[in-house]
Each structure stands twice: as C-alpha cells, then as structure tokens.
Amino acid sequence: MPTPKARPHSSKPAELLRLKPGRDLVASTVEAERESCMKAMTPPPKRVVLDLTGVNQIDSLGITLILGIYKSCQKQGIPFSVEEAVPDLVRVFKLFSIPKLFPVLETSPHE
C-alpha cells in the first residue's frame, strides 16, 4: 500500500503536504489511507494537496475520506485541494458540488 508522500517527515511543519494514495479509494483501502493521512498531517502542514494520480475509482467511503481530510484541514485553517483527478472522478466531484468546497483539478491532458 503506497503511503502518502509527505516531505519531509519531521517535527517542523511542512510547507506543502502532498498526499498521494496512488490506488483506488474504496472500502478496502480507505481505512489504511485514513491512518496514513492522519500520521502525515502531524504536525499540521501549511497546505495539503490530495494527488489522485493512479486513482481511477472512488466509492462512498472514498468520498467520505476525502471530505474528512478537507474537514480536518478546514478546522485547522489549512488550505486543501485535489489534483490530478481523472474525468470520471471530476464528474462525481462536480455532481456533488464538491468543487465549491475546495479546488479540484483534472489530470492534465498531455500527461
């Protein structure tokens, strides 16, 4: 299971925490991803980006997890965004009005 790419793991708050699950966020993976995220966000970074590279599918729990990350960031005043989302995921986000809460960037076409 890929771990979130946090750089660097130290007591000093990171400027940018880039969480990169690298796999689908579904029932079987979300709990582990949640724990990784919690660990990565200690101490709180100054900005959090969820990089969805390699994520092709998100189920109900996956969406709940993403919203949980957002809520934690929001509470600590940390800017949060989602990047590299494939079109189907962007569609789901849009249909749920999620881009109103935080920015959701689609995968660049040339990649």
Add this chain to the structure above:
Amino acid sequence: MSSLVDESIISDFVAESREHLNTIEPDLLAMEQSGSKAGQEVLNRVFRAIHSIKGGAGFLAFERLKHLSHTMENVLMLIRDGKLEADPGVMDALLASLDRLRAMLDDIHDSDQVPCEKEMEQLRVVLEERGHAVGGKVSVQTRPEDPLSRCFDMDEEALKSAVTRGMHLYHATAYLHRDIKDKGMSPLGFLNNAMGVGNCLDAFIDIAAVAELDHCLEQDLAVALLFATVLERDLAVIALKLPEEQVVPLDMGAMKEKLGLVKAAPAVVPAPEAPPPPPPQPVEEIPPQESGKNAPKESTGQETLRVRVDLLTGLMNQVGELVLGRNQLLRALSGHTRDIPGLSAILQNINQVTSELQERIMQTRMQPIGTVFNRFPRIIRDMSRALGKQIEIQIMGAGVELDKSIVELLTDPLTHIIRNSADHAIEDPEERLKKGKPPAGQIVLHAYHQGGQVNIAISDDGRGIDPKRVLQKAIAKGLVTESKAQDLTDREIVNLIFAPGFSTAETVSEISGRGVGMDVVRTNTEKLGGRVEVESELGMGTTVLLRLPLTLAIIPSMIVGVSRQRFAIPQVNIVEFVWIRSAEVMTRIERIHGAQVLRLRDKLLPLIRLADALDIPRTFEDPDTQESRPDRRASIADRRSPTREERSERRLDGRNDYSVVVLRLGPHQFGVIVDELFDIEEIVVKPLSSFISDCKCFSGATILGDGRAIMILDPGGIASLANLHFSDIQEEEKRRKEMERQEAALRASRTRSIILFKVSEEERFAVPQEHVKRLERIHPGAIERVGDREYWKYLGEPLPLLRLDRLMEVSPIPQGRNELYLIIPKASAEGGAQAGIIISDILDALDVDVDLRPVDIQGPGLLGSAMVHDRLTIFLDPLQLVAASGDAS
C-alpha cells in the same frame, strides 16, 4: 451557470417570513390569554407559519434561522399535543425566539452570526423540563436533522426546460453507505442510474455533518439531489432505489411561478421530521381579537403574486394621468355626441372602465391598519411585565384600510404614542386603586373613517396632562410668551407638547406623562398629510388623535368658483349645499360674538366667505355693463346695491342669493359662501410644491378636465384661517335652545283647553275643559219646573239646572229654542252640589294662549275675560257657579 438563489428570492423569503411573524405574534398572545380555549386553528396557524419559515430558511441554507424555528416548532408540537401549557413562561420563550427570528431576518445574510443561544436555551428548558413535567416523554427532538434543507445551484435554463417539458421535480436524499455502498453501487454509478431516468439538476453532500479525519469513516453522509423526471413519485422511488420518504416532490406551481416571473416565493421543502399540522377541524374557537381578525388570513386557494411597490406606485401615477385624460376627453367630446353615432356609448364605456381600473389599482395599494396595530398587544404585554403594571389594550377598527405608504409610515408615531401611554400615562395598580380606578389601565386604539379621512385615536385612562405644568415648561423653554400664554385655552396648551424642542426625556415625561419626541409624532403625521391633536383631562386620561388622508391619489371633488377662480372641495368634506334666497338673508344669517352664522334648521353654523378666507378680492358682475366690479359689502347680510329701477324689488333680486357649501370638520360644521357651484369631478391629487406647502388652506392641487390647474381646499385649514370659534357658537346655540325650552314651558303653562259657548247672541263664554264632566243636548220640553227651580232627569235622578242670566248680568237665552245644551261640571273634590248649566250653543273646543283680564260685570265664578276668535269672551269657573247656585238656593 446562474444561481436561482439570488437576491430576489431571498428578499421574497424575508418578506414572506416577516408576514408570518406578524401573524404569529397576535396568535401567540391570544393563546397566552385564552389558554387551551384559543382553539386548534389558532395553534395550527402559528404552527404552519413557523413551519414555512423553517422550510424557507432550510431551502436557502440559513442554518440558525432554520434551527431556531425548528426548535420553536417542537415547542408548539408539545402544546398541540396537550403536553405543555401555553403559560407566560412558555410564551416568553416563544416570543423571545420570535424576536430573534425577526432580528435574523433583518440581517438575513449574516443571520448565521446573530447569536441565539439564549433563546435556544430558553426553548430547551421548556422542551426538556416543562415538557417532561407536564406530559411525559419528549419525542420531538428524537428526529434527525433535516439534511435536505439546503440551497441548490443549478442551470436555470435546464430547470426551465425540465419544468416546461412537464417533468416532476423531486428532492431526493441518498445516504452514501446505506443507499449506495450497501446496494453495491459507486457514487458515480448511482448518479448514472439516476441520469438514466431523469435529470440530476443538482446534488450536494451535507457537508455540515462531515466529521474530521479521525471519525469520518463512521459516518453515513447524505447526498441531496434535485431530480427532474417524467416519472410519478412511486416510480421515481423505484428508479432511484431509494426509500419512499427520501423522495419528496416539490411544489410545481411555485416552481413555475418562480421561473416564469422570477419574483416568486422560494419553494419550501417540506421537512420530514416535522409533518405539517392536520387540516383544520371543527373545534371551538375563541372569538379572535379585533387585531387577530385582520391579520393576514390563511390562503384560501386564491393565487397571489408579489409585486414590487414601485411598480404599483407607477401604475397608480399612470392611472391618475388616465383619469385626467378621461376627464379631458369627456369634456372635449361631450358636445359632439349627437354628431358622431355611437360616441356616447364609447365615452360611457371609457368612463366606466377608467373608474373601475382606478379603483382596482388603488385597492392594490390599500392595507388594513391592523398590520400596524397587531404589533401593539405584544409591546403592551412586554411593557406591562417589565413595568409591573396591569395594562389592557383594546383594538378597534383594525380592518380600516389605508394606502400602503401611509400604513408603513404610521408605525413609528403610533409606537411612540403607545409606549408613552404605557410607560408614563398609566399609573401603577396601587396608585390607580387609590384614585378609585380599576387596577388595570386601558389603552384603546381605534381607527375609523370620518369625513374622508381615517382617524386613529389612541386613548388611555391614565394620569392625563396637567396644562399648568405644560405651560410653565413651554414658557421656560421660550416656546410661548407669558403674554400669549394668557390667551391660550387648556386644549391649546396641552397641544404645545407637539412643539419642536418641547420634549426631552426628563422633563416631558415628568410633566405630562407624554414622553419624548411628540414633535416627531407630529412631524411624521404631517408628512403623511395628516394632523395630530391631543385632548386630555387631568387625572382621567388622554386621547391623541391622528387624522390621516385615506389615500393621496384620486378623490371625487366639488368644483366651486370664487371671483372667477376655481377650487376643488373633496366631496367627503361636504355635508350639503344650501341656497339662501335674497329674501331670506336677513332672517337666516345672524351675527354672534362678531361672527356671522347661518341658521340651518335647528343649528347655527359659522359662515364665512371663501373669498375673504383666501384673501381674494370679491367681485360681482354689473348687470348693466356685464363688467366685473369689486364687491364692497362688509357683512354677508348686506345686499348688493340695486340699480335705481330695481330698488323697490331689492329683496327679491337673485344676485343677492348665496350659495353655501356646508363643510364637515370633525364634529363641527361650517358654511362657506362661494360664487358658483360647478360639478363633481374625480380629481387626481397632486402634492403641493414645498414652496406653498405652508398654505394650510390647501391640501393639494389638481388639473381639471379643461386643463386648468386648481387648488384643492382643506376645510381644516380654511376654518383655521378664518379663525372660526365653534365653541362660542355652540354656547350661543345652547343658550338659545334653553331659551326656547323655557318659552315652550311658559306657553304650555299658559295654554288652556276651553269649551267656547254662548247663551245668547250678545256674549261669549268659556269654561275650562278640565272642569267639565259632560255636555248634553236637551229639549226644552224635558225641563221640569218646581217653582222657580228647573230640573232635568239625568241618570235617573233630577239634576238641578241653572241659568247664567240669573247669576250675573248677562243676556238670557232667547225664547223659542227647539234645543238647548247642558254643561255638567265635574263634582268638586269636596263633593259639593251637582247642577247643569243651561246654554244655547256650543261653539268650539280649543286650546288658547291668553292672559285673562278682569271683567266689569258682577257675579260668581268669573275668572276673567280675553279675546278668543276676535270676540270678548268671559271665562267662567263652573264649579264656583254650581256652588253659588247652591248657596243661592
């Protein structure tokens, strides 16, 4: 992408919610006063109103507003279920929450920042402590929060398209775990499925419910969807694979209205946890307060539409111009109706349609005064509790309608007066009891029509205003000089409280019991074209009277002419027209205390010349030269100098006739002499320019059908300008009536009912009817004689007869009469002798008003003599005559 939740929808929601609040408050007060007798319908009305506010707030995502109204709804449910008494404690919580809702509505965009913890705590205490204490379990808060009550952003065109294609709109809720994951679907799969049977116009997740990372996965988040489909609800439920209660249909009528007209009320999503109250049942209902009667009623199915006020104002102005155009058209074409076939009918139709249109448009702007009055029971209730006083408010005439702009501007002055009455005028219960008054003070708010105006009287039975102290303060403040103060009546002094600068908090409230800023009351009232007066009786109470115009738009008026100028007098101010012929001038016009008065039936009316009041040079048309010449008559009773030829018939000269318009001014009437009376026209009232707004004799201006601009007369201003003293005339009227009454009494005392008769052709006699028992016709042959005495058989007994010529020096009855008459007097109280007086003829029975003079002849029973029917008549007392005849015998 455009948002439907724009400012107009929010402002509609605010306006609608305020209307609800205005109906809730009097209903809550009625519930508090009447307890369970208030009736289920009153409770249901409150319930429905709160429910609507909650639904709208939820739809528009005003969270605090929604939560507070939701909690209020829970309290109301307890009351409805009989688990909670609507006592003052409960009402305090509800009313305080109502105020908080109002504050949130006042600042709707920051309503989530308006603190409402205190009110929520009050309601919580009521729910948890009182609710349990009274009736057992509290189930109302066990329902989950409504996740649906949020706003949707969507493409307006897509929504329009869905609605116009006859699709149904549903507000669907899907839970991510329960309804999607557990059924083996992904969110995308769920949405794709939904899109297969309709359009998902918008959807969002209930973000407020999302927990932080550490607990987020334990939650089952709700997704709200605005879903359009051709499917009926039962099929939509199956297609969406959702439980039935999670698919709520939206009000398509409201949605269509919203889309078609933009200015529509927000669609209210029915919240599942608080079902609307049951339909009204035939239950006993207390008679609602007058204020409640006029509260906006429940919808009866009639469609309503919110329209901007400026649009109505524009329509009103335009219909005013239309009326003007109609008047001009009618005048211009009235002479051609015979030349053009059908023109008459066309003009009649235009006339009628214009009048109806004008009336309808005016109605759209009319509002019952109750919309303002309804706030006062609450103010009085709260002030009573805060001040420890007992105050009752009575509202009368809440249904009286006024133009919307007037109603709105009345709120402040009325609130001011009412608060002052409660705070300063009404005494403490102990003080009232000492004064012999009931412990509860009364404030009466009464609106009524009078003379084309609406009067609003605010009366209290409190301390009243002390004119001496008001005068002292007015002099101290330099508002009136000491010399002028001597000429002021008590009423004028009391009205000084309206003078600018008179009122300050510590002085006026101590002096008069009328508080701060009564000058503001006057200013605001005058801005509306109204007047304010105050009458007070020390120790008994005070009445503040606001006189307001009904509308400022179009009024029927009489057009009158004076010295070739024309003026309009509003028809509502006119009582009647009186034509005084020149021959009657001297008898009908009098002078009292230097003022001229018209005697009209049993009344004396002050009489003025309009020309004099307006300082217009009076003229008359010379009959010889047709020239306009100055009229120099000082007194109304003076007649125009006639030409030499006419001098002998001056009293009959028609040019000396007067046309008098009798005007109504409050309880008084007065006459105004005008030169000409024209016609009644519907005039469009134009406000006076600020340059002449101080001319109190004019209330506005208008343009006549012939294009001429004329002034509209204000009867109050004219009376004031002419310095009319109604009290002097009333005093004189009273004095005259008293004199007439005394004269009538005197006449009655002198009036005698007599029987006029004769015994020969020489003399006439009369006896008072009251002394006569019977008159009998007898035949001389029936008289029996015993010596000199004569008898007649009367009731089986011999009745002695007497002849006047044997008792006094009068002529005897001529011989040879075939019939004679007997006057049988009533027996005296002492039961003296009975006898009949023989006479020759009965002439009359009549009432006479005579002074009896002594008679020259000698004899008994002579009362005196007087002229009756131009003949000297001797008045006799028959009782004395009979007694004398008895003595003689």
